[in-house]
Amino acid sequence: MTPPRPPSIALAPPPSVRVRAPGKVNLSLRVGALQDDGYHPLVTIFQAVGLSEDVVAHQVPPGSGVSLSVTGLQADVVPTDETNLAWRAAVALAEHVGVDPDVRLEIHKEVPVAGGMAGGSADAAAALVACDALWDAGVPRADLVRLAAGLGADVAFGLVGHTAVGTGRGDVLTPAMTRGEFHWVFAVQAEGLSTPEVYRTFDETVGGPAELDLADDTALMQALRAGDAVGLGQVLRNDLQGPALALRPELQRTINVATEAGALGAIVSGSGPTVAALARSRQHALAIAASWTANDACDTVWCTTAPAAGARVVAH
Numbered sequence: 051m052t053p054p055r056p057p058s059i060a061l062a063p064p065p066s067v068r069v070r071a072p073g074k075v076n077l078s079l080r081v082g083a084l085q086d087d088g089y090h091p092l093v094t095i096f097q098a099v100g101l102s103e104d105v106v107a108h109q110v111p112p113g114s115g116v117s118l119s120v121t122g123l124q125a126d127v128v129p130t131d132e133t134n135l136a137w138r139a140a141v142a143l144a145e146h147v148g149v150d151p152d153v154r155l156e157i158h159k160e161v162p163v164a165g166g167m168a169g170g171s172a173d174a175a176a177a178l179v180a181c182d183a184l185w186d187a188g189v190p191r192a193d194l195v196r197l198a199a200g201l202g203a204d205v206a207f208g209l210v211g212h213t214a215v216g217t218g219r220g221d222v223l224t225p226a227m228t229r230g231e232f233h234w235v236f237a238v239q240a241e242g243l244s245t246p247e248v249y250r251t252f253d254e255t256v257g258g259p260a261e262l263d264l265a266d267d268t269a270l271m272q273a274l275r276a277g278d279a280v281g282l283g284q285v286l287r288n289d290l291q292g293p294a295l296a297l298r299p300e301l302q303r304t305i306n307v308a309t310e311a312g313a314l315g316a317i318v319s320g321s322g323p324t325v326a327a328l329a330r331s332r333q334h335a336l337a338i339a340a341s342w343t344a345n346d347a348c349d350t351v352w353c354t355t356a357p358a359a360g361a362r363v364v365a366h
């Protein structure tokens with residue numbers, strides 16, 4: 051005999067949701083000529099790294115609106131008003147779902163601010179996932195990715211994570227196959243660089259080609275598939291490195307110190323000023339970190355591994 055079914059229980063929405071989203075490094079970043087919309091076409095290979103942002107979305111009484119606080123690395127320079135990308139993400143999701151944007155967002159930062167590692171974009175990606183869960187909205191993944199792309203070029207990657215090829219503005223993503231774990235060290239500078247300014251310097255100095263060829267990254271994709279860190283280190287590429295160095299010449303020394311410490315490759319991460327060095331192992335990563343510190347080549351050093359997962363709920 052089947053036992054009587056228990057009465058159905060309507061689950062109360064959680065009082066809060068914590069979501070973790072990764073920072074990124076561009077293993078290859080090829081930039082085309084400036085378009086009429088103010089953006090540059092890109093062919094880039096993103097890799098999500100173990101430096102991450104946590105966004106906690108808390109229930110608040112109806113009609114409270116959005117509020118936001120920030121703690122952690124360089125928190126004092128992050129805006130806590132409606133200009134914050136996570137705030138804008140909450141509003142965009144609420145509009146999409148047709149609910150009032152009532153939420154208290156708490157951001158805990160680990161990814162450098164204006165560092166070329168998409169920390170703000172990670173916050174926005176995490177806020178989308180956190181508010182979706184908090185409001186029990188059940189927005190399909192594809193819609194979240196579309197909303198993300200509307201917020202900024204790197205936000206979609208913060209949702210997806212792992213390793214992916216980005217085209218368009220960097221927001222049209224195709225997953226890339228990788229094997230194993232890569233060891234990275236990041237040299238963080240206290241003062242960030244403005245991404246628009248780096249792109250402007252790119253236009254004024256080098257300028258991009260009218261056409262970008264996907265095939266140019268074949269060797270890099272092979273190294274990723276083989277888990278070949280030595281091969282990967284040899285083909286790292288960033289078209290924004292020259293402009294970032296033009297704006298911050300001292301970053302060249304940071305790159306040189308990593309190279310002298312045996313880094314498999316060392317490049318400016320995205321639009322900088324963070325420098326990323328690829329290491330052979332965790333121990334080698336620590337040695338590069340020690341070298342940067344000993345040579346006073348940066349303000350903070352982080353060792354981590356990659357690839358890392360995209361935005362995901364870690365606790366209620």
Ligand code: C5P
Nearest residue numbers: 088089090092202203204219245246249
């Ligand atoms: O989209 P997001 O706000 O992250 O971009 C910041 C700025 O970086 C843009 O306003 C634009 O100046 C520049 N950018 C670009 N081409 C891209 C991505 C960003 O010119 N593909």
